Amino acid sequence: MTALLHFKSPLLKTPFHPRTEAANKLWSWGNWGGYTTALTFEDLAMEHSAIRNSATVYDLCPMIKYRIEGPEAADYLNRLTIRNAAKLSVGGVHYTAWVNDAGHLLDDGTLFRLAADRYRLCCQERHLPWLLDSAQGFDVTIHEETEEVAALSLQGPTSAEILRRAGFDIDGLRPFRMAEFPLGAGRLMISRTGFTGDLGYELWTTPDQALPLWDLLFDAGQLHGLRPIGSDALNIARLEAGFIITGYDFTPADICVREDRLRSPLEMGLGWLVDWDKGHFTGKAALMRQRDRGTDWSFVGLEIDGNIPADGAILYHGQKHEAGVITGACWSPVLKKNIALAQVRTKYAGGENLWAEIYALRELHYAKMMMRAKVVDRPFYAPDRRRATPPGGF
Amino acid sequence: MPSFDTIIIGAGPNGLAAAHRLASKGAKVLVLEAADAPGGGAGLAHLSYNLDPRVETAMNPAAHGLEWLDRNLATTVLSPDGNHLRLEGPVGMRIAGDLPEADRAAWAALRARLLRFAAVLSPLNQMTPPRIARGAGNPMGKLAMIALRARMLGAAEVRELGRILLTNVHDLLDDELSDPRLKGALAFEATLGGWLGPRSPNSVLPWLVRLAGQTAGVQGALGLPKGGMAELGSAMARAVVAQGVTLRCDARVTRILVEGERLVGVSLASGEDIQAARVVSCIAPKTTLLGLVGPRHLDAGLYTRARHLKARGGAAKLDLRLKAMPDFRGANLKDRLILAGSEHDVERAFNPVKYGRVPDHPGMEIVLSEGSLSAIAQFAPHAPDDRDAARAAMLAACLAQLEVHAPGIGALVERADILMPYDIEDRHGLPGGQWHAGELSVEQMLFLRPLPGIAQYRGPIPGLWLASAGCHPGGGVSGSAGWNAALAMEAAE
Numbered sequence: 001m002t003a004l005l006h007f008k009s010p011l012l013k014t015p016f017h018p019r020t021e022a023a024n025k026l027w028s029w030g031n032w033g034g035y036t037t038a039l040t041f042e043d044l045a046m047e048h049s050a051i052r053n054s055a056t057v058y059d060l061c062p063m064i065k066y067r068i069e070g071p072e073a074a075d076y077l078n079r080l081t082i083r084n085a086a087k088l089s090v091g092g093v094h095y096t097a098w099v100n101d102a103g104h105l106l107d108d109g110t111l112f113r114l115a116a117d118r119y120r121l122c123c124q125e126r127h128l129p130w131l132l133d134s135a136q137g138f139d140v141t142i143h144e145e146t147e148e149v150a151a152l153s154l155q156g157p158t159s160a161e162i163l164r165r166a167g168f169d170i171d172g173l174r175p176f177r178m179a180e181f182p183l184g185a186g187r188l189m190i191s192r193t194g195f196t197g198d199l200g201y202e203l204w205t206t207p208d209q210a211l212p213l214w215d216l217l218f219d220a221g222q223l224h225g226l227r228p229i230g231s232d233a234l235n236i237a238r239l240e241a242g243f244i245i246t247g248y249d250f251t252p253a254d255i256c257v258r259e260d261r262l263r264s265p266l267e268m269g270l271g272w273l274v275d276w277d278k279g280h281f282t283g284k285a286a287l288m289r290q291r292d293r294g295t296d297w298s299f300v301g302l303e304i305d306g307n308i309p310a311d312g313a314i315l316y317h318g319q320k321h322e323a324g325v326i327t328g329a330c331w332s333p334v335l336k337k338n339i340a341l342a343q344v345r346t347k348y349a350g351g352e353n354l355w356a357e358i359y360a361l362r363e364l365h366y367a368k369m370m371m372r373a374k375v376v377d378r379p380f381y382a383p384d385r386r387r388a389t390p391p392g393g394f
Numbered sequence: 395m396p397s398f399d400t401i402i403i404g405a406g407p408n409g410l411a412a413a414h415r416l417a418s419k420g421a422k423v424l425v426l427e428a429a430d431a432p433g434g435g436a437g438l439a440h441l442s443y444n445l446d447p448r449v450e451t452a453m454n455p456a457a458h459g460l461e462w463l464d465r466n467l468a469t470t471v472l473s474p475d476g477n478h479l480r481l482e483g484p485v486g487m488r489i490a491g492d493l494p495e496a497d498r499a500a501w502a503a504l505r506a507r508l509l510r511f512a513a514v515l516s517p518l519n520q521m522t523p524p525r526i527a528r529g530a531g532n533p534m535g536k537l538a539m540i541a542l543r544a545r546m547l548g549a550a551e552v553r554e555l556g557r558i559l560l561t562n563v564h565d566l567l568d569d570e571l572s573d574p575r576l577k578g579a580l581a582f583e584a585t586l587g588g589w590l591g592p593r594s595p596n597s598v599l600p601w602l603v604r605l606a607g608q609t610a611g612v613q614g615a616l617g618l619p620k621g622g623m624a625e626l627g628s629a630m631a632r633a634v635v636a637q638g639v640t641l642r643c644d645a646r647v648t649r650i651l652v653e654g655e656r657l658v659g660v661s662l663a664s665g666e667d668i669q670a671a672r673v674v675s676c677i678a679p680k681t682t683l684l685g686l687v688g689p690r691h692l693d694a695g696l697y698t699r700a701r702h703l704k705a706r707g708g709a710a711k712l713d714l715r716l717k718a719m720p721d722f723r724g725a726n727l728k729d730r731l732i733l734a735g736s737e738h739d740v741e742r743a744f745n746p747v748k749y750g751r752v753p754d755h756p757g758m759e760i761v762l763s764e765g766s767l768s769a770i771a772q773f774a775p776h777a778p779d780d781r782d783a784a785r786a787a788m789l790a791a792c793l794a795q796l797e798v799h800a801p802g803i804g805a806l807v808e809r810a811d812i813l814m815p816y817d818i819e820d821r822h823g824l825p826g827g828q829w830h831a832g833e834l835s836v837e838q839m840l841f842l843r844p845l846p847g848i849a850q851y852r853g854p855i856p857g858l859w860l861a862s863a864g865c866h867p868g869g870g871v872s873g874s875a876g877w878n879a880a881l882a883m884e885a886a887e
Contacts, residue, residue: 100695280690282694
C-alpha cells in the first residue's frame with residue numbers, strides 16, 4: 001500500500017520544478033491549483049518587460065487539462081461549450097467557455113483539436129464530474145491528463161526566433177494553430193497561443209521531456225533575453241491583453257454561494273463566443289432568454305486617472321451610486337496608463353460619469369481617492385507582431 | 395392523415411384524462427399507445443382508491459360500460475390461525491373480529507385524524523404545484539385556503555400533523571396500537587406501491603397521499619370494477635374516443651422530435667413521423683427525458699437530475715389460475731384480503747429487497763374472482779443479480795405464504811404467473827417497475843415531482859408537457875396529473 005504522506009507536502013511540484021527552483025531568487029512561491037508556482041523569480045518589472053521586449057517562459061503545468069476523445073467528441077463539446085467545436089479544424093485551437101443549465105459561467109478555456117475525434121480542453125478549474133455527467137449519452141471518453149502533460153508558455157517578441165534556433169520550423173504556424181515536432185525520445189506540440197496578447201507559443205510535451213525542453217530553450221535563447229517569469233508578471237500582461245481569469249474576474253457558478261454573483265457569458269463580454277445556430281447546448285435556453293431580455297451586468301475595460309492600481313475598487317456612478325467592481329487592475333508599464341477590468345451594471349456600462357474609489361496605503365495610512373474611470377475597448381494592448389506570419393525575427 | 399395539434403404519449407389514466415379535457419376544449423388530439431390496448435398501468439392495480447372526481451364527472455366511465463362490483467369494499471386481514479380481522483367501511487371504519495377494546499378506540503381516533511390530515515392536504519392534488527420563486531404566479535388564494543383549513547384543525551392538531559408528517563409508519567402505529575395484525579395490515583397498506591418499509595423515514599406522507607383519495611365521494615373507500623381495473627382504463631378510453639380523440643394502439647413513440655429549440659412532433663417505432671406543436675408525455679418523466687428527448691436536446695444538469703430520479707419498484711404481481719376456490723380459513727373471498735403478518739414482518743419483507751434479494755415471507759394484497767387469484771406481493775427486488783432466479787424464488791415464497799393461510803391452495807393452482815418489477819418495466823415501460831412512474835417519496839413530491847423546475851407540467855422544451863403519474867400528485871388510477879396538466883395548458887394559452 002502506498003503510504004499516505006501527501007499531507008507532508010501539500011503543494012505538488014511540476015516537472016519543471018528543478019529549474020524553476022534554481023531560478024527563483026526571491027523564493028517567492030504561490031499555490032496554483034495545488035502546485036508550487038513561482039510568483040516572481042527575480043524582478044517583476046524586468047519579467048514583464050521581457051514579455052514585451054524579449055522572451056519569457058512560464059510554467060503552465062498546473063493548468064487543468066482534459067483529453068476528450070471518441071466518435072462523438074465534437075457533438076459532446078458542442079453540447080458542453082457555447083462555441084462551435086465542430087467548426088474547429090484539426091490542428092486548430094479556440095478560446096471557449098461553458099455554462100450550467102441557468103447559463104451561468106462555469107469556466108473558460110482553450111480547446112485544441114488534436115484529431116477529428118480527439119480534443120484537449122485546458123482550463124483553470126477542475127470540472128471532471130461536470131464533464132462526465134455531460135458525457136452521458138455520448139460515445140466519448142473523458143480523461144484528466146493534467147499530470148501527463150508538461151506545458152511551458154514561451155511568450156515575447158523573440159519567442160519565434162528562439163524556437164527557430166532550437167530547431168523548430170514554426171514559420172508557417174499561424175495564430176491558433178499547432179504543429180508537432182520530435183523532441184528527444186518524445187514529441188513536442190507547439191501551438192501559437194498564449195495569455196499575454198503578444199507573439200508567443202505554448203509548448204506541450206511529456207513530463208520526461210520537461211527538463212530537456214527547458215534546457216534546449218535556454219540554450220537557444222541565451223542571446224535573445226529569455227528569462228523565466230512568475231504569475232505576477234503574467235497577470236500584468238494578461239490585463240494589458242484584456243484576458244479574464246476564472247475565479248478572479250468572475251466566480252464560477254459551481255462554487256458560487258451568492259446568487260447575485262453568478263455571471264453569464266453575455267455579462268462577461270463573451271457573447272461573441274456563443275454559436276446560437278449550432279443546435280442545443282447546455283444553458284442555451286437560459287442564455288436566449290437573457291439575450292432577449294438584456295443583461296443586468298456587463299464587463300468592461302477601464303482607464304483610470306492616476307497611477308494607483310485599482311484592484312477591488314468599487315465603481316460609482318456620479319461618485320454616488322454603486323455601479324460595479326473592479327476585478328483586476330494594474331499600472332501598465334507598456335501603456336503608461338492605469339488600467340482595469342470591471343464588472344459594471346449594464347445601465348452604467350456606457351461609462352459616463354464613472355468613478356473608482358481607490359484606497360492607497362501610504363506608510364500605514366490609507367489615502368482615499370475618487371478617480372475618474374473611462375470605459376475603453378479591450379484589448380488595451382495588441383501589437384501587430386502577435387499575428388504576423390511568418391513571425392518577425394526580433 | 396388528419397393533422398393534430400396535440401399528441402399524447404401513453405393511453406394510461408393520465409393520458410386519457412388529459413386527452414379528454416383538451417379535446418373537450420376543442421383541441422385536435424391524437425393519443426399514441428405502445429401496447430395493443432389502452433389503459434396503461436391501470437391493469438396493474440386491483441382497486442380504485444383515488445379516481446379524480448373531476449375526471450370521473452367529465453368522462454363518466456359508467457356511461458361507457460364500466461360497472462362497479464363494489465364501491466366500498468371491505469378488507470379482511472388474514473391471520474394464519476383463522477383469527478381474521480375484517481375492516482369494514484372506508485379505511486377500517488368498523489373492525490369485526492377479536493381486537494382489544496383499547497385498540498378499537500385508539501384506531502378510531504388515529505383513523506379519524508389521518509383522514510382529517512389527508513383531507514386538508516387533498517386540494518393540493520387538484521392543482522399545479524406551487525413554485526418556490528418570486529413572481530411565479532402561484533395560486534395564492536388556493537394555497538391560503540389550504541393553510542387556513544389546516545389552521546382550523548386547531549393548534550394541537552397542526553402540531554400533531556407537523557410531528558407525524560415526516561416520521562415513519564411503524565412509529566406512528568406503535569405509538570397508538572398494540573395488535574400486530576392491525577399494525578401489520580396498516581403498515582402494509584401504507585407502503586403499498588412504494589419503495590420503503592414501515593420504518594423508512596417519511597413513510598407517513600405517502601400514506602396520507604393515498605388516504606386523500608376517494609371513491610364515489612367517500613374518502614378512503616375502495617372501488618372494485620367488474621372485470622378488474624383494466625376495465626376502468628377501457629371505459630376511459632371509450633369516453634375519450636367519444637369525445638373525438640383519435641386513439642392509436644401499437645404505436646410506440648421512440649423519439650420526441652425537436653428542431654431548433656422547439657418540439658415539432660414524434661417519431662414512431664414504425665418509422666413514421668407525426669407532426670404536432672404540442673406533445674404531452676404521459677409516460678414516466680424519466681423515460682421521457684432520457685429515452686424520448688435525449689441528451690442532445692437537454693441541458694446537462696437537467697439530464698443528470700433526470701438520471702438520478704429515484705424509480706425503484708418494490709411490488710410484484712402474482713396471477714394464479716385455480717381449479718377451485720381456496721379457503722382462507724373462512725375469510726370472505728369477495729373481500730380484499732391482506733396477508734401481511736405483523737408490522738415487523740412487513741419491515742422484514744422490505745429488508746432483503748434493499749440488497750437485491752427476495753424476502754422469505756412477502757406480504758400480499760389479494761383479490762379473488764371465479765377461478766383466479768390476483769395478488770400484489772411486497773416486497774420484490776427491482777434489480778437482483780439473477781432475474782430468473784429471483785422470479786422463481788419470489789413465486790415460491792408467495793406460494794408458501796398462501797399455503798400457510800389457505801392450506802391446500804397449492805394443489806388448486808393450474809397456472810402461476812408472476813411479474814417482477816423488472817418484468818413490469820419491460821411490459822409497461824415503468825422505470826424500475828415503479829408503480830407511480832417514479833417513487834412517491836417526500837423528496838420527489840409536490841414541486842419536487844418529477845424535478846424542481848419542471849414540476850408545473852411544462853417540460854424543458856417549448857411545446858413539451860409532462861403529465862404522468864411521475865408528476866404531481868403521483869400514482870394510482872386517478873387521472874389527476876393529466877387533468878391538472880390540461881388545465882395548466884389552458885392557462886398558458
